[in-house]
Amino acid sequence: MEYFVQQLINGLTLGAIYGLIAIGYTMVYGIIGMINFAHGDIFMVSAFIALIMFVALLSIGLTFVPLALVIVLLVTMAFTAVWGWTLERVAYRPLRESFRLAPLITAIGMSIVLQNFVQIAQGARVKPLQPLITGGFEVMEHDGFVVNLSYMQILIIALTVALMWVFTLIINRTSLGRSQRACEQDRVMAALSGVNVDRTISLTFVMGASLAAVAGVMYLLYYGVIDFYIGFIAGIKAFTAAVLGGIGSLPGAMLGGMIIGLIEVFWSAYFTIEYKDVAAFSMLALVLIFLPSGLLGRPEVEKV
Template sequence: MLRILLLLAASLLLLSGCGIDADQDVLCRRLIPAFESDPITDAWTRMDAEDRRVVRIDYRTGGEAHWIACRYAGAATEAGRTVLEAVATDRTGWLPPMRFAMLEQWIRIKPPRHDAAPAAAIVRSPPTAWTPWLFLLQQVINAATVACVYGLLALGYTLVYAILGQINLAMGELTMVGAMLTAMAAAGLGMAGWADWPPALLGVLVLVMGFTAAQGWAMDRLVFRRLRKTRSHTPLIVAVGLSVAYQEGVRLLHGARDWWPAPVLADRHDLIGDGAFTVTALSSQLAILALTGGLYALLWGIMQRTPFGRAHRACTDDVAAAELVGVDVNRTVAITFAIGGGLAAVAGAVIALYYGGVNFFTGYLIGFKALAAAVVGGIGSVPGAMLGGALLGLVETFWSAYFVIAYKDIVAFGLLTLFLIYRPQGLLGQPRGRGD
């Protein structure tokens, strides 16, 4: 354990830089007047969660919230970082080749406007001694949202593994399904004028959770229950097959294009600043934190104070013994898969409404990272899943902010490798045998 803590300390000391590339930010902001005639206010820049070549700017004009996304040939510090490849807006989606070519011609002949959130808006005064610490605090706030996504999905992995000793690799695809359904529902709410109405958003979340919970239940009832006594790698192979089937099914039904829902709860709150840098938080970030905390507390209460929770703990200790004393193992496992599917849907909804850019492949890498978070925290441990998600979110966000973004995933999975070598049971997991 001491060795792991020393390795963690060494890793965090390394995280001490490049955030959003200023040149990419300025170039993307220069494109906004091509789509807007009114002055731009409250512009805020972020990078896409999955493709770090994409810079997205949320802004307000004429009292309405809009966004523009620019994809470059390379991420920050990489070759091609200022070569624009594609542009999308909340009104048009990704521009077709002809419109994009016309936009490139427009930017060559159009001088930059001073009301389009120019580069001066990024740094308003010389840095002070507090600026690095404020930037650090901003990364902690940004990491909290990422940690919520990983933590929620890691809970689904850990609940299933705790009771079966098997990893359902198709859980990431339930996140993708949740993200796609949320994106489509958000588009419908936008057309109805209810995009920022909290009860409507909550209703969408409940419906999506119900759908993916039913998908999780069906996975167990139709597939994994039949393989429960199998002592080979067949369940793992079947899970990979389910993952591919979900990906291809969604691709054939909805195509391979990205969905970019309009941002919701995008009001920005300035927390603290020194003139050179201001720490901000969005209403959506606060809502995500509150939602994740509430769901975790609800799950903890279910696991500790309900008959299902007692049955789950009994099956976790020894499935055969639990069955002998009258526990309905099949029902307990099915509910566990349903809960995992519902939590995966919440993670997908966060990805869709906060990050955007969801497609049929969204759940693949997210699923593996959430599995890494579950292993780091101690797969089988509910608190460990949230701890692992928080740790992975911090490492990813800090690395993206201070170092070359291209190596972010290498660092994340390198951390997983260290834990598998030196502490396979994770931070909060306990080495134990399983009774079948």
């Protein structure tokens, strides 16, 4: 039982990180109908920016962790947003009205570029960061087995919930959100009604990238090590989460992320850790076959 609770906590934490990345996929897919294949690598870049920021702040003597954390979060979100914006501008916008496969190929190309760019610029070795946020609560204890809820896990889950709330407000209440929903429905009609489609799509990438940046910071703090390759697998899993939750749905992405996180953690805990990715990917196939519109997505009626 205690073991189970501990895994539940770990799973939800991991799920929150996947969910944050998944929102970027789901928003972009919703609005321009393409898989932003390089999104996982944007997440990876953000983790590197965060790492460099943390080390820089520590080296200039800023050791008050909450302040450092806020600075790093804001800076990483801002600079990762520029990466997201540039990605769309360079690799996707020229192909927006083109052949459907073309932006997917440029996306894969950008993914390769980002991975190798970071590898060249920062080296291929795993980069460690000393633990900054340590300690936690003992939730329960039984027969010597302690269930821990670390401050880090609380931070990740709390931040994720807060960001979810903010972004849901943005989508539902602001004119930007309205423009996004309009573009999702019908881009031509939205443009005719005075929505600046280019700007809306750019902002969608910016929002997706800054959420991925939060995930990047959290990942870095939670695991303490990153390398240039973390974006690929995390990206596929986050995409799985987005599909599982129902592509285009924000709460769906978060729910999907949680489920994928739980599956991965429980599979590792009770079965074989080697096959945890296989479990997550099988889940993707099963969902697409039996529930193609996801858990919270709208079912699609085929237009004949």
